[in-house]
Amino acid sequence: MLEWLDSSEGSGVKVSQVYDSVTTGLQAFYRTKLLPIERDHLFHQFYSPELTDADFASAPMVLLMGQYSTGKTTFIRHLLQRDYPGMRIGPEPTTDRFVCVLHGDSDSVTPGNALVVDHELPFTQLSHFGNAFLSRLEASRLSSPVLEGLTLIDTPGVLSGEKQRIKRGYEFEAVVKWFADRVDMILLFFDVSKLDISDEFRRVIQATKGNDHKICILLNKADNVTTQQLMRVYGALMWSLGKVLDTPEVARVYVGTFWDQPLKNEKLRELFEQEENDLYTKIAQLPRSASLRKVNDLIKRARLAKVHAMLLDYFYKRMPTFFGHAKEQERMIQDLPNIYQEIAVQKGIPLGDFPDPRMMQQILTPMDFSTFKPVDGEKLQALEALLAVDLPKLLQLIPEEQMRHGIGDAAIAQVV
C-alpha cells in the first residue's frame, strides 16, 4: 500500500525542496505585494479573508465525502495502514464530525475550538461557522509517512430521508463549500448498495461547484455484487451523476473495493487493482501539483485584487464633492455592467476578470462610496510586477516534469 508514496520523490529535484521554496516565495510576495492593496480596498470584505502563512504552507488536502457507511473512514485506515486517533468505523452512521487527519509526532486529538486558533494550520477561518460546528470539528494527529505530504479530511456521512431532517445545527453545505474551495482533491464515495443520490447529497455535491476538476468518484465495495450487477449499478451512477455534476467532461470514477479485506468476487481482480493503482498514483502526485495550484490560486487572486482596486478607485473618483452622494452611488450600482465595460476597455483588463456583478451590487448597496480609497500608484506597480515578473519566476522553480500534472498549463496560460 505504501510503496506508492515513494513515487512522489521524483527524478532530479526533490519535491519537498521545491515545495518549500515556492511556499516561502508565496508567503513573502503575498505579504509585501498583494496584501497592502487588498487592505486598501476592503478585498476581504468583498471576497475572502486575509491569507495566513499557514494557507501557503499547508500540505495538500483531500476531502472525503459521501453518504454514510460508504467506506470513507475505512479508506483512510487503508491508506494509512493504521487507525487514526478518535476513529470509528461501523455499519451505522459513525463519523459524526469533520476530522482533519494530520501528521504529528505522536497521537493526539485536538477539539475544533482549539484547532481554529492554531495559526500554524489553515483552519482559522472555520471559526466563522460558530460553536455548533466547532464542536463537530477536530484534528486527529498521528505519525504516518503518508501524512507528511498530505492532509485528509474525513467527514460525517450524508444522511437521507427521515434522518436528514434532523438538522445538524450548522450549515453542512456551507462547511463543505469552504473545504471544497481549499482542498486539492475531493473524493466522492458511493457504494454499490447505496446509489441513490439523496436531495441532501445532491445539494452537497452542488456545494462543490466551481471545483468540479478536483472531484474523483469512488464506487466502493464493488466486489459485493456480480459483474453484471456492477455494470448496472455503475451505469446508473454515471447516468445520474452526469445530471448532478452537469459538466460535459466525464468525472473519473474508480471502481473497486478500498480496504484490506480479501475480494469477495475474484472475477474483476485485475480491474480493481488497476483502478486502485490509478487512484493512488493520482493521490501521490498531489504534493507535486500542490505548489503549482498555490501559485495558480495566487495569480487568480492578484488579478481579482487588481480589478477590484480599479473598480473602487472608479467609484471613489466619481462621487460628487458636496451633494447627491446617495443618488450617484445608486446610479453606479445600477450601471455596474456598463462600468465594467468602461474599465475593461480603459485599462485593457479582460471582462472575465471582473467579479459577478449581482454579487457586487448586493455588497455595494449598504456601503458609502466616499469612504473608498483611490488606488495607490506604488502599490499598484508592486501588484503589476507581482503578476508580470515574480509569479512567473516562481513558476519556473517548479520543474517541467511536475508542470505536466494538472493545472500547470492553465496557470501559465493565465500569466502569459
Place this chain on the structure above:
Amino acid sequence: MLEWLDSSEGSGVKVSQVYDSVTTGLQAFYRTKLLPIERDHLFHQFYSPELTDADFASAPMVLLMGQYSTGKTTFIRHLLQRDYPGMRIGPEPTTDRFVCVLHGDSDSVTPGNALVVDHELPFTQLSHFGNAFLSRLEASRLSSPVLEGLTLIDTPGVLSGEKQRIKRGYEFEAVVKWFADRVDMILLFFDVSKLDISDEFRRVIQATKGNDHKICILLNKADNVTTQQLMRVYGALMWSLGKVLDTPEVARVYVGTFWDQPLKNEKLRELFEQEENDLYTKIAQLPRSASLRKVNDLIKRARLAKVHAMLLDYFYKRMPTFFGHAKEQERMIQDLPNIYQEIAVQKGIPLGDFPDPRMMQQILTPMDFSTFKPVDGEKLQALEALLAVDLPKLLQLIPEEQMRHGIGDAAIAQVV
C-alpha cells in the same frame, strides 16, 4: 441463437392464438365503434391517419438505430443466422436506406414505392415522406423463424461532422419519429470506439421522445478493449446518455459483442453472455407483449377521440347563428385552456386526456368552426361501450402470465 425463440411459446395458451383473436377483435372494434366518430370530427386531420387492418395485424417491430458502422446490420445477420436480401456490411457507411426485414416464403426485395401501396403492411403512411425518401426505403423478405413473430427495421447509420452536412434529401428525423411511434422496441447502437453523440444523433434520439420506454441500448464490440477501458467507455456513455434522454429511469444498456465471431478478450465472457441472453429474452417476449401494447394504444386513442369529439361539439354549439363567427372563434381559441377545464368538469374527463393546447390552437386557427359536427349520441355510446366493456374484455383474453411483461398494468390502470 435460435433457441430463445421457442421460449415465446408460453405455458398453456399459445401466444399466436391469443395474438390472432386480439388482432381480429381490435380490427372489428376500431372499424365499428371508433372510426365513425373519428371521421365525424376530423380526428385524422388533428392527430394521426386512419388505422388500417395491417396496423393491427402487423408483427411487433424492432427499430435499429445508431451511428454508422456500429454493427446494426451485423446484429440482424447474427439474429437471423443468415443474410437478408440486399444486405451490405462493411467498415464504411454501408446501409443507405431504411430496410424493413420481413418474413416471406422466398427471398425478395420490394422497393419503397411498391411497399407503401401494399395494404397488407403497416407502411402505407410512409408515402407522405415523398419520393426522395421512398427511393431510400425497401422491404427485404426472407424465410426465417425469427421473422414469423417479429419485423426488424434496419436503418442508415447516423453520420457525424462533415458527412452529416451532405443532406439526405428527406427528413431523417421525421421518419425516425414515425417509426419510433409505431415500433415495439428501439435498439440504439453504440460501439466502444465511437462514443461521441454527434449533434445529428442527438436530434435523432430526441426524435424518439415519448417512446423512451421502448429504448434499449447496445454497447457493441465490447471485447475490443480492456476491462478498464470498457468501464471508462461505458461510464462516459451513461454520463452523456443521461443528459440526452433526460429521464430519471436509467436506460438499460446491454454490453457485449453481438455477432458470430469469437471473443477477442475472454475476460468478460460471462458478462457478455448474460447480457446477450437478457437482450434476446427481451426480444423474444415482444410478440407476447405486442397484443397488450396494441390494446393499450387503442385505449389511448379512443380516450383522445372522445375528448376530441366533446371539444368540437362544444365549439360547434357555441358558434353564433348569423354574425360574429370569426370573432367568437378567435375568442374560443384564445380561451382554450379554460374550455378544457369547463369540459373536464362537466363531463368528468381527466384533464390529462386533453391534447396539447398549443398544438390545438395552431390547427384550429385556419378552420371554420361552423363546419364542425355535433356529437352523434349513438356513436358516442358505442365509443363509451368500447372503453367500458369491449376493450377490458379483450384484455382478459391475454393470459395473466403475459400481462406481467411490460405495459399490462398501465393499460389496466387506464381502463379502470
